[in-house]
Structures are given as structure tokens and as C-alpha cells.
Amino acid sequence: MLVNRNPLLFDITSECKTTKARVGKMVLPHGVVDTPVFMPVGTQGTLKSMLPEQLDNMGLQIMLANTYHLGTNPGPEILKRAGGLHKFMNWDKPLLTDSGGFQMVSLLKLAEITEEGVKFQSLNEHKGEVMLTPEHSVEIQNAIGADIIMQLDDVITTTSPDYDRIKESVHRTTRWLDRCIEAHANPETQNVFSIVQGTLYEDLRRRSAADLVKRDVNGYAIGGLSGGESKDDFWKIVHLCTDLLPKGKPRYLMGVGFAIDLVVCSALGVDMFDCVFPTRTARFGCALTMTGQISLRKPEYAKDFAPIDKDCSCHTCRTYTRAFLHGIVSDLPVACTLLTEHNLAFQMRLMRGIRDSVREERFPEFVRKFMLDLHPDRDYPSWIRESLSAVNIDLL
Amino acid sequence: MKFFIRTPQQRAPRLGVLKDIDNRPNVEIETPLALLHTQGGHIPHVTHEVFKLVSKDPQILQIPLVSMHCFRETMTYYDGTISEFIGSTNSLSCLTLHDPSNLTKQGHHIRNKVPIWTKQGKVLYDPEMYMDIVESFKPDMYCLLSDGDTNMTSAQKRISKAVENTISLSRQCLERHKKSVQLKNTFVICPIAGGYCLNAREKCLKALLADQDELNGFLVDGLHNNGPEVEFLPFEEVRGVVEFTIKNIPPDKLCSMQGCWNPLNVLKLVQLGVDMFDTSYCRILTERSAALTFSMEEEEGSESYEINLRQSKYAYDFTSIMSSCQCLACAKYSRGYIHHLLTVQELLAPVLIMIHNIHHYLKFFKKIRECIENDTLSELEHLISDQYKSHQEKILSGKVDEEELQGFLNNMGDIEF
Numbered sequence: 001m002l003v004n005r006n007p008l009l010f011d012i013t014s015e016c017k018t019t020k021a022r023v024g025k026m027v028l029p030h031g032v033v034d035t036p037v038f039m040p041v042g043t044q045g046t047l048k049s050m051l052p053e054q055l056d057n058m059g060l061q062i063m064l065a066n067t068y069h070l071g072t073n074p075g076p077e078i079l080k081r082a083g084g085l086h087k088f089m090n091w092d093k094p095l096l097t098d099s100g101g102f103q104m105v106s107l108l109k110l111a112e113i114t115e116e117g118v119k120f121q122s123l124n125e126h127k128g129e130v131m132l133t134p135e136h137s138v139e140i141q142n143a144i145g146a147d148i149i150m151q152l153d154d155v156i157t158t159t160s161p162d163y164d165r166i167k168e169s170v171h172r173t174t175r176w177l178d179r180c181i182e183a184h185a186n187p188e189t190q191n192v193f194s195i196v197q198g199t200l201y202e203d204l205r206r207r208s209a210a211d212l213v214k215r216d217v218n219g220y221a222i223g224g225l226s227g228g229e230s231k232d233d234f235w236k237i238v239h240l241c242t243d244l245l246p247k248g249k250p251r252y253l254m255g256v257g258f259a260i261d262l263v264v265c266s267a268l269g270v271d272m273f274d275c276v277f278p279t280r281t282a283r284f285g286c287a288l289t290m291t292g293q294i295s296l297r298k299p300e301y302a303k304d305f306a307p308i309d310k311d312c313s314c315h316t317c318r319t320y321t322r323a324f325l326h327g328i329v330s331d332l333p334v335a336c337t338l339l340t341e342h343n344l345a346f347q348m349r350l351m352r353g354i355r356d357s358v359r360e361e362r363f364p365e366f367v368r369k370f371m372l373d374l375h376p377d378r379d380y381p382s383w384i385r386e387s388l389s390a391v392n393i394d395l396l
Numbered sequence: 397m398k399f400f401i402r403t404p405q406q407r408a409p410r411l412g413v414l415k416d417i418d419n420r421p422n423v424e425i426e427t428p429l430a431l432l433h434t435q436g437g438h439i440p441h442v443t444h445e446v447f448k449l450v451s452k453d454p455q456i457l458q459i460p461l462v463s464m465h466c467f468r469e470t471m472t473y474y475d476g477t478i479s480e481f482i483g484s485t486n487s488l489s490c491l492t493l494h495d496p497s498n499l500t501k502q503g504h505h506i507r508n509k510v511p512i513w514t515k516q517g518k519v520l521y522d523p524e525m526y527m528d529i530v531e532s533f534k535p536d537m538y539c540l541l542s543d544g545d546t547n548m549t550s551a552q553k554r555i556s557k558a559v560e561n562t563i564s565l566s567r568q569c570l571e572r573h574k575k576s577v578q579l580k581n582t583f584v585i586c587p588i589a590g591g592y593c594l595n596a597r598e599k600c601l602k603a604l605l606a607d608q609d610e611l612n613g614f615l616v617d618g619l620h621n622n623g624p625e626v627e628f629l630p631f632e633e634v635r636g637v638v639e640f641t642i643k644n645i646p647p648d649k650l651c652s653m654q655g656c657w658n659p660l661n662v663l664k665l666v667q668l669g670v671d672m673f674d675t676s677y678c679r680i681l682t683e684r685s686a687a688l689t690f691s692m693e694e695e696e697g698s699e700s701y702e703i704n705l706r707q708s709k710y711a712y713d714f715t716s717i718m719s720s721c722q723c724l725a726c727a728k729y730s731r732g733y734i735h736h737l738l739t740v741q742e743l744l745a746p747v748l749i750m751i752h753n754i755h756h757y758l759k760f761f762k763k764i765r766e767c768i769e770n771d772t773l774s775e776l777e778h779l780i781s782d783q784y785k786s787h788q789e790k791i792l793s794g795k796v797d798e799e800e801l802q803g804f805l806n807n808m809g810d811i812e813f
Contacts (some may be wrong), residue, residue, distance in 0.1 A: 021495045042736075044735075044736075044740045044742055045733075045736065046405040046737060046742050046743075046744045048742065048743050049743035049744060050722075050743070051446060051449075051744070051747065051748075052725070052728075053449060053728075054445065054446065067746055069740070073736060073739055073740050074711065074732070074736040074739070078711060078712060078732065078736070081712060082714055082730070082732060082733075088730075088733050088736075089733060090728045090733075263691070302469070302470055303469075303470055303473050303721070305473075305474060314806065315445050319444070319445075319483040321475070323467075323470050323493070324437075324467075324481055324482060324483065326434040327436065327466045327467050328437075328438075329469065331436060331515060332435060332436045332438065332440075332444070333434075333440070333441050333743055333746070334436070334440075334441065334443050336743060337443050337446075337747075338443060339741075341445075384789070
């Protein structure tokens, strides 16, 4: 483990002259992360079906784990005794954990939010009521030991129209941040990130960001998006938040991972992303390519002896034909491994493409080509045209 | 590919080597050996990339037709071999009929056809259709088509029919083989059917030995219907048939047996002169969350023959599956972590258990070869026998805790993937 005075050093090494995109190096206790970065999700202390050895060979620099799941199984006691999640799962590179709050609200319909915390019906054998407070969330995250931990936030459905409730959530999120910082036991080795809330209300987003910026944290997340809102609303809030947040610290857009969103939001100045989509869709037999995703279950691939993507250098594309994958895809667990590996490689290649083009001062060209490959008929969705035009890119 | 005996002075146990392989002049594979049992061309749960972390030695993949039937048409358009198609160019391949890890449904016989049970249901193979697929797969070894649908309880009528069918099916395949240019150097394994009846075995042997110059090896078929039950077949029941068959096949030919034989029975079969097995046993263990922990060295000691990682006593156990094991799963992961993965039904759990089991089982075969070389096979048998028997007694006498027994029974039930 690297020992710094500060558990997070963020160095912006290149900036795009046209858009708000930037390339950085984030130095964390367990290693360096090149940004913009996509972080795959290893919910239960494992990135589904993949050995950490494989992920390391691919050059993966950081992954995410979920506090709600790990707090339930194996539980903080075992994680503590194991010496933290890094050791438990054999991954010595950086980790990030969420607060657990989002899962409670999304998975558990019975969750009730009070000033104290999130109250919910426990899923374990006792079925009792359990309260997840900001302090408790941080305590579990301290036991897990991820390089970056997230504050507990008051999550509201993005499409909720209840202004007063959303306003309350913004203030409560700030109050909970203070409690999280106060309860944090390992400030030398773990970084708390705060979370901007306010759903689609600009004034509330401004207020949220202004309050959070006054607190001393090493990075900021944009929360409460990717929850069913329209793309027109989505990009405007991202655009606003990256303007509001300090330039010198990493910005993390939670729950976003579609290729097109990664390109647009990198242009809007986001540094970190996470999403279960690439790994989940792999388990359903879908492979990601630069021209969209293909479902290998389709009979048309039965005699297709090309790799998933001829430009991809992942182990799956170097080794297997679409025809072979088609035959095992809904049948064998190894198919999950092979497609997960490809989809991760795809996400990493895309992010590398973004970083390289920013560094080499050709990011606008990269974006135009990416969009044209995806929409060869130039039938770009309006939100794509508008969001990119807001950062001075006009599509071909 | 050809088979050579390295210990010609004794019929059994013996050492041998497979070599003179097309395009692989430097590869030699020693027997007794275990073929790597596969489904869809992969060791269950383990990709070829991951297997390279387990072993870099040359291997022969056992490719059951039943798991590859879906590629029948695809392969007629494909240029390469089956090893290339499944993504393991450097491995050798051995095409077999049924999957030894799954119970094969009995019955459904139709004249001159053999039923196989694919995911999509029953498919009937006749010799022409079978040899078409052999020619398009281009394996390094394959078994001729047979009717192995007999077991300890089969009636005489079924046994006679199985022998009759096997003779006819094998001969038709062999006729095609003789004419085939692609299969000129392919290693041919001839099945011997006949259940537990020596007369029936004799009849099958006599008929098929007529073509022995074309045959490189034999398969003692028709002893069981595959699946987890084979682990518990008493050796004394199979001994007579295996002895008789081996006595009657030419000593320079390879002798193989398929199925989830437990290590103790493997040792006894090796002592009868069997040269080739498969790793399907590792799959049935892995599916019941069990890891092999028997020791192969006198001084090593072992807590148990196998451990079931589902048991809650492993939750706080941060030691490796087996402290003396060098495999990736033991070097980097703990019992507690694997227990956690099993508890939350994560795909990585069977990956790690399979890595260990395959590593252990291949190491066991290496040990067998060493012991034959040093003439210490019976010492190894005693060592394994003590561990295996005390484990079986523990289970049968109910001396295991409820959790262990339940885990064992449950996992026997859901073996069919």
C-alpha cells in the first residue's frame, strides 16, 4: 500500500481545449487510476465469474463493491477479521464502495427515511427492523476498507416531482455528510466522497454543491441521476454539476455506463463512472461493440466465424468465434466469463480512447467519429447534438 | 498419434506414452492419464485462459458429443479442428459419446441408432451421421459409436442387444474410418460392451478384435450409465469384467475407462492395467461444493478426504483449502472467501473449487505414474484407502453433523446442470 499524507492525489495532466474533458491521474492507497475511468461493479466481493488475476492482466485499475450486500454477507465482522475486502477477495488494486443507501431504497420497498437514517426490514433470518445511519454505513465501509467510500445520502426517485421533499433530501444529505466525516475512522487510508443531490432542480443542485464544497472531502459524486429521467434532463444536470464542482478534485457520475453516455459525460468533465450494465448484459449473452451491442443468442451467428469485434484485443476476441460463443452462450457458466471479459475490455478500450484523444488534442474528432460509427445515417438523438454542442462539438 | 508401452515387462500396472502426434512432434503425454472432461469444449466453470494458471502441460480434452451436438452443422462450414474451434488450439482432443458427469437416460433404442440426450432433447445418431461429425471435428482421438446402455442390473436380453448393437455400430464406423483421408492418423478407440456378463464381453471382444490392426485402444464400456453414482460403484463388482476384458485385448493397445471413478477405484483399476480415465469426478465434487483434500504423501497428513466449503464452520476460516497445495485457489484464496461466494451463489465459487480439484486430481495422476515407476503403488493405495474409507464411514454412519450430510444429499440432487 502506498503511504501518502493524503490518501488521494489528483493530478490533471491534460485538458481538452474545446470541451470540458480532462485526463488525470488519481493516486490512491492501493494504486494509480487513470481518469476518466469506468469502474466495473463487483457487488459481493467478486466481479461476477472473473478471477482478480484476469482483471489485473487486463489492466483494470479500480472496481466497485456494494456495502449493503457485503454488510449482509459476509458481514463486517468477517471482513475485519480477514483484514479487509482487498485481502479477502485477493484484489490489491483500488476499490470503491457505495454507502448502501441506494440499494435500500431500490431493493427494499419498505425502507423509511428519517433524520436518523434509513430504516428497513432486514433481509436476514431475524427479519427485524434495521436502521442504516450515516455512522453505521461508514463503520461498515471502514471494515471493508475501500480506497474510496461514499457518504450515506438521502436518495429520492429522480422523477419525483415533490420539490419540498427533494429540498429536504439536499439538506439532509449535507447533514449526513458531516456525520459521515465525523464517524470516519480511517481518514489516512480511505477517502469519503460527498454526493450532490437535487434531482432535476437546478437551484437545488446549486445549493447542494455549494454546501458540499464547503466541506473538506477529496472527491465529489453526482447522485440522483440515471434513474429514469429523460436524456434531455440528464445531460443538463451533469453539465451544471461539473461547472459547480471544484476543478481540482475528481467527479464521479454514479450509475452511468452506456458507451454513449461515457463519451458525452467525459466531454462534460466527469472523471469516474460505474454501472452494472456491461457485466450484467454479458451474462445475458450480449457483447458490446463500437457500433452497438450484439446478442450472441441470435441464430444469425451460428455460422459467423469472426470474433465479436475484430478490433478488440481481449482474450475472448483473440480466441473465439461468434459461432462458438453462440453455441454456449445460454448454456454454460464459462460463457459468462468469456463475455464479461470482452465487455470489460470494451469499456476499458473506450475509456483509453477518450483519454488518449484528450491527451493528443483530438478529442472532438474522437467524439465525432464515435457518434458517426454508432449512427452512420447521422440520425443523432437530439440530446446528443445538444449536449455536445454545449461543449462546442458539432457532429458530422 | 500412437501409444507406446514404457514398462513392457508387466501387463499391469504399467506406464505408457502417447506420441507421434500430427503437427506436434515434441509432445508426449504419459499414461496412466486423466483426460480433461469438458462441456462445450471447456472444463466446467474454467476457461482455457484460467486453466493456463493451473497447468501448462499438454493435455487431452475429452469432448463428449452430447455437449457439442449443437455445433454439428456449424462445424461443416468451419476449416479448423475442434480444438481450434473451442479455443484451445494447443490441446489435443478425444471425442466421446456421452457426458460421464451426467446420468445418461436409459432405453429409447432404435435399430442402428444410438440416442444421445442434448439440451434440446433426444437425438439419434447412426454410424454415418456420427462419422460425418468425426470428420468435421477432426479430433486427435475418438471412440467408435457404441451401445453402452447397460449397468449392474441389466437383464440378459438388454446385454445381448447392447453387444449386438456395439459390434454392428463399431464396424460401420470403422469401415468409414478406413476410407477416410482426414482420419488417417487419428487414434481409434474401440468400445467393448457387455455389461457384467463375461460371455457377452467375450462375444463383443471376439467380433471386434478381428479389426485390431485398425484400433489403437479399447474402452471398457457398458459398466454404468454415467453420472455421480459411479463414484460409489463397488470395485469388487467391476473387477471381474475389467480383468477379463484387459486379459483379452492385445497388450500393446491403450485401455480406457470413462466415468466419475473415485481415486481409490482409479488406483485399483490402474493396477488392473487401465491407462486412461477422465476428470469428470472433479465436476461432481465441485457441483456439491466439495474440495479434494486427501493427501498423497505419507508425511503430509490430511484433516479429511474432502471438505464441503458450504459448511458454516468455514466462514471464519482464512486458511487455504489445503495448506500443502500449490494451486492458484490455495495460493491466493481462503476457505472463508469461497464459503462466502457459495453463500451468495457467486459464479466464482465453482471456478475456484474446480481449479483446486482439477489441480489435485492431475497431481494424483502424476503421483500414480511416479509410484508405478518406483513400484510403490500399493503404499499409495493404502494411504488413499484409509482416508477415503474413513470419510465414507463418517457419512454412512451418520457421524457427520446434520449440515454436512444435508449439503451432501442436496448437492447430489442438483448435479444436472
